[in-house]
Amino acid sequence: MTMDAPTDDVVISLSNVRKSFEDHEGNDHVVLDSVTFDIHRGETLVVMGGSGCGKSTLLNCMIGEYEIDSGSIKFRTRDMNRLADIATLSDEAFNDIRKRYGILFQSGALFNSLTLAENIALPLEEHSYVDPSIIDIVVTLKLQQVKMLAHRDKMPSQLSGGQKKRAGLARATALDPEILFYDEPSAGLDPVTSTAIDELMMDLSQKLRVTSVVVTHEMDSAFRIADRMVMLDKGRVLKIGNRSDFELLRDANPLELSRSDDRLMNQFLNGHGEGPLTDAEGLSEFEKLIKTSSGG
Amino acid sequence: MASSRFKPSRVRSAIESVGAVGDRSINQMGQFVRDIGGMAYLLGDTLVWAAKGLFYRRLKFGWGSLTDQMVRVGVKSIGIVVLVQAFIGCILALQLAPTLESYGQLEKIADVVAIAIVRELGPLITAIVLSGYAGASIAAEIGSMVEAEEVKALRAHALNPIRFLIVPRFLATTIMIVGLTVIADTVGIAGGLLTAWAALGISPEAYLASTQIAIVVRDFLTGLSKACIFGMLVSMIACYEGLTVSGGAVGVGKATTATVVKSIVAIIGMDAVFTSIFYVFGL
Numbered sequence: 404m405t406m407d408a409p410t411d412d413v414v415i416s417l418s419n420v421r422k423s424f425e426d427h428e429g430n431d432h433v434v435l436d437s438v439t440f441d442i443h444r445g446e447t448l449v450v451m452g453g454s455g456c457g458k459s460t461l462l463n464c465m466i467g468e469y470e471i472d473s474g475s476i477k478f479r480t481r482d483m484n485r486l487a488d489i490a491t492l493s494d495e496a497f498n499d500i501r502k503r504y505g506i507l508f509q510s511g512a513l514f515n516s517l518t519l520a521e522n523i524a525l526p527l528e529e530h531s532y533v534d535p536s537i538i539d540i541v542v543t544l545k546l547q548q549v550k551m552l553a554h555r556d557k558m559p560s561q562l563s564g565g566q567k568k569r570a571g572l573a574r575a576t577a578l579d580p581e582i583l584f585y586d587e588p589s590a591g592l593d594p595v596t597s598t599a600i601d602e603l604m605m606d607l608s609q610k611l612r613v614t615s616v617v618v619t620h621e622m623d624s625a626f627r628i629a630d631r632m633v634m635l636d637k638g639r640v641l642k643i644g645n646r647s648d649f650e651l652l653r654d655a656n657p658l659e660l661s662r663s664d665d666r667l668m669n670q671f672l673n674g675h676g677e678g679p680l681t682d683a684e685g686l687s688e689f690e691k692l693i694k695t696s697s698g699g
Numbered sequence: 700m701a702s703s704r705f706k707p708s709r710v711r712s713a714i715e716s717v718g719a720v721g722d723r724s725i726n727q728m729g730q731f732v733r734d735i736g737g738m739a740y741l742l743g744d745t746l747v748w749a750a751k752g753l754f755y756r757r758l759k760f761g762w763g764s765l766t767d768q769m770v771r772v773g774v775k776s777i778g779i780v781v782l783v784q785a786f787i788g789c790i791l792a793l794q795l796a797p798t799l800e801s802y803g804q805l806e807k808i809a810d811v812v813a814i815a816i817v818r819e820l821g822p823l824i825t826a827i828v829l830s831g832y833a834g835a836s837i838a839a840e841i842g843s844m845v846e847a848e849e850v851k852a853l854r855a856h857a858l859n860p861i862r863f864l865i866v867p868r869f870l871a872t873t874i875m876i877v878g879l880t881v882i883a884d885t886v887g888i889a890g891g892l893l894t895a896w897a898a899l900g901i902s903p904e905a906y907l908a909s910t911q912i913a914i915v916v917r918d919f920l921t922g923l924s925k926a927c928i929f930g931m932l933v934s935m936i937a938c939y940e941g942l943t944v945s946g947g948a949v950g951v952g953k954a955t956t957a958t959v960v961k962s963i964v965a966i967i968g969m970d971a972v973f974t975s976i977f978y979v980f981g982l
Contacts, residue, residue, distance in 0.1 A: 466855055501857040512848035526856045574856075 414582060414614050415442040415465065416486050419474035422460055422638075434460045436638045438474070444581075447608055447615040449625045452635035453671060458618045461635070462586055465616070466506060467497060480581055502530050504582040505575030509590055511567030513559035519546065519570050520555040526577045545573040548610075549603060565596035569603065576607060583607070585617040589624045601627050622672055626650065634668050641668055738939045741861070742931070745869050745938075748862040764867040772833040772868070773875025777882060780828055784883040787820055788812060788890020796899055805899065809906045810913035812891035817918045821884040822876075823970055826929035829876055830962035834937040837868050838958040841941025842951040850942070860942070869934045876930030877923055884922065921982055925973050932965045 420438040423431045434457045442448050450458045463469045465476055467489055477486035480503040489497055513522050523542045527533070533541075546552040549569040559567060568588060575583060588604065589597040601624050608615050619625050625632065632649045634641040641664050642648070652665060653672035660666045667679045791812050799805050841864060844850050853860045888910060895901040940954040940961070976982075 468851060468854070498857040501855060504855075506852070506855045508848045508852060510848055512852040514849055514852070515844075515847070526858070529856075529858055578856075 412444040413441045413486065414444050414479055415616070416477040416479075417441070417465075417474070418477075420461070420464060420476060421472045421474050422457075422464055422469060423472055434638050435464065435471075438635075438638070438640055440633055440640060440643050442614060442616060444614055445612055446630040447605075447617065447628055449617045449619060449629035449632045450635065451618075451620055451622070451625050451632060451671075453620060456635040457638040458620075458635050459586065462584060462616070462618045466504070466584060467501070502526075502578055503580055504584060505578065505580035506584045507568065507571045507575045507586065507588055509587040511559070511564075511571035513562075513567060513570055513574070515559050518556050518558055519551065519562075519573075522559070522570065523574045523577050526574070530578060541577070545577055546570075548576070548607065549573045565592050565600065568592070568600055572600075572603060572607070576611065576613075579611065580613060582614045582616065585615065585619070587619055587621075588617065589619060589621040594623075597621065597624060598627075604628055622653075622674060626653075634671070636664075636667060734939070737943070738935050741865065741939050741942070742935050744861045745865050745935075748859065749866050749870060752862065752866060764863070765870055768867045768871030769875050771836075772829070772871045773879060776829060776832050776875075776879060779832060780825055780879050780883050781886045783824055783828055784816075784821065784887040785890040787824055788816060788887040788892075789894040791815055791820070791887075792891040792894040793898065806901065806905065806909060808895055808899065808901065809891065809909035812895075813888055813910040813914045814918060816887035816891070817884050817914050817922050819922070819970075819974070821887055822880045822922050822926035822929060823966065825876060825880045825883045825926060826933060826966045827963055829872070829879070829930070830933045830936075830966065831959050833872060834933045834958045834962050835955045837872075837934065837937035838941040838944075838954045839951055841868075841938060842944035842954045845942060845944045846947060846951065865938045865942075868938060869931070872934035872937075873927055873930035876926050876933070880923055880926035884919070917982060921973075921977050925970060928969060928973070929966050932969060933962045936962050936965060 418439050420435055421433065422435040423433045425431055438457075438461060450461060452458050460469065464471050471490070475488045475490065477488050478500050479486045480500060487496075487500075489500070492500070513519070514525070517525065520539075520542050523545050524538050527538045527541060528535075531538070542555070543552065546555050549572050551566065551569050551573060554562065554566065554570070559570070562570065583604075585604065588600050592600065604615065604617070605628055607613065615628075617625070617628060626646060626649070629646045629649075631643065631645055633643045634649070642652075649668075649672060652660075652668055655665075655669055657666050657669045657675075660669055663679060669675075670679060792808055795808055795811055796805065799808055799811070841850075844864070850860045850864070853863055892903055892906045892910075895906050896903050937958045940958045944950045944954045946953070
């Protein structure tokens with residue numbers, strides 16, 4: 404695992420982040436353990452891993468939805484002269500950071516009682532001091548960026564899944580954020596729409612020069628958009644590196660890989676059915692039962 | 700053999716069952732305390748944001764959202780409140796008539812109906828109707844928003860969900876329940892009047908004259924103050940249940956049921972407390 408020393412261009416720094424949840428019987432389940440890495444200004448970092456590996460929990464910790472058990476998550480926006488631990492910030496101070504980032508949720512998470520234009524205008528109305536006519540122009544621009552201008556007066560219930568994601572992206576960029584978080588941007592979309600969303604994300608990253616943090620398990624999408632990648636498994640960071648490092652790992656012959664973590668990542672990156680991820684230890688109870696009953 | 704009747708496994712099973720009941724009761728008690736604490740915290744936050752909305756110019760209050768909720772909670776409930784309260788007035792008059800008649804006090808029926816409706820049944824029945832009609836719908840709506848990540852999206856945009864979602868629903872329910880109670884009182888008395896006129900042979904003029912003498916402003920005020928508290932209870936329980944939804948559609952369904960059940964218990968419990976206070980202080 405590579406650990407980056409904090410430098411001036413670090414916008415988010417995670418250090419030994421640990422998060423656990425208590426089940427109904429009071430037992431602790433560790434979802435994230437000693438997660439440490441930095442995110443640099445302007446890069447697109449893809450966080451990937453299988454279902455239940457902790458990537459969505461990590462995103463929720465980064466955006467302040469979950470409090471972490473130990474460790475630290477630090478942010479540094481352009482108007483801050485040092486990294487600030489979000490756990491030590493007041494609500495108002497953290498809200499100032501929140502205004503500097505945008506999030507595209509898995510479902511789009513548009514406000515169902517508002518039209519598309521109103522959805523995008525809401526953060527602007529609340530956090531900017533500009534005239535309503537200017538807000539209207541900004542809304543038009545944002546909708547044009549995601550090619551949704553024709554739908555500006557529609558309600559979210561009238562849109563398809565892909566259109567909701569585009570509209571969600573327009574809302575996420577409403578305040579010209581420095582950081583954009585994407586939670587499974589390709590989930591539930593057909594390959595064509597998924598590629599279109601990826602291109603839109605790359606286009607916005609270049610035009611707005613934002614730092615992007617993308618949580619996904621769609622490998623095609625991940626390799627298309629990433630500058631750097633982080634691989635999680637069972638709550639721990641298996642590897643962090645450039646896209647080319649992961650491409651090498653993906654293209655390697657699994658029989659030639661000596662480290663078990665490398666073989667596991669090779670299987671995941673290639674989407675193979677056989678390998679360390681799906682051996683008896685890696686299977687869920689249900690999958691073990693199926694395998695046993697089918698004589699496997 | 701007598702010894703076979705006392706198998707150790709049965710004794711152990713009985714002890715375990717008692718233990719499980721005790722364990723469940725402690726868990727439920729803990730959950731109850733957490734819920735009360737959570738609702739008190741939510742109420743405090745809601746009152747702070749409502750005050751900020753009223754007094755800080757920079758914080759837009761969301762009048763549009765408030766009026767939308769007032770129409771949804773109040774105006775759309777008028778029909779069902781009128782229907783239920785008319786039946787209550789009618790039932791009260793018919794139930795009281797034989798007893799009052801046996802004492803030769805049938806003309807007192809207007810007094811009893813008026814006091815029962817204005818002080819007690821007007822606010823109580825209105826709140827119960829509202830808990831089923833508006834409370835359940837608020838819990839389901841907010842619960843669905845939680846599940847659809849809309850509440851998370853609000854927080855992510857540095858927009859406080861209490862201010863945007865809870866304050867309008869809290870104010871709308873509290874304001875509209877007072878208005879609905881006034882309507883309920885009027886309709887309940889009218890129901891009693893029509894029943895007394897049609898079935899008991901009491902003229903409307905005599906009935907209204909008795910009603911005017913029987914009730915005083917204090918009776919209205921005690922009834923309306925109870926209604927106001929019931930409105931706060933219903934909205935707080937509904938919003939709290941909605942905000943704490945988990946588990947998808949099943950969770951939303953559970954929250955809706957819990958809202959209605961908890962609201963009715965809380966309303967009747969609070970009514971008992973208020974009635975006792977009014978009785979002690981002679982109000």
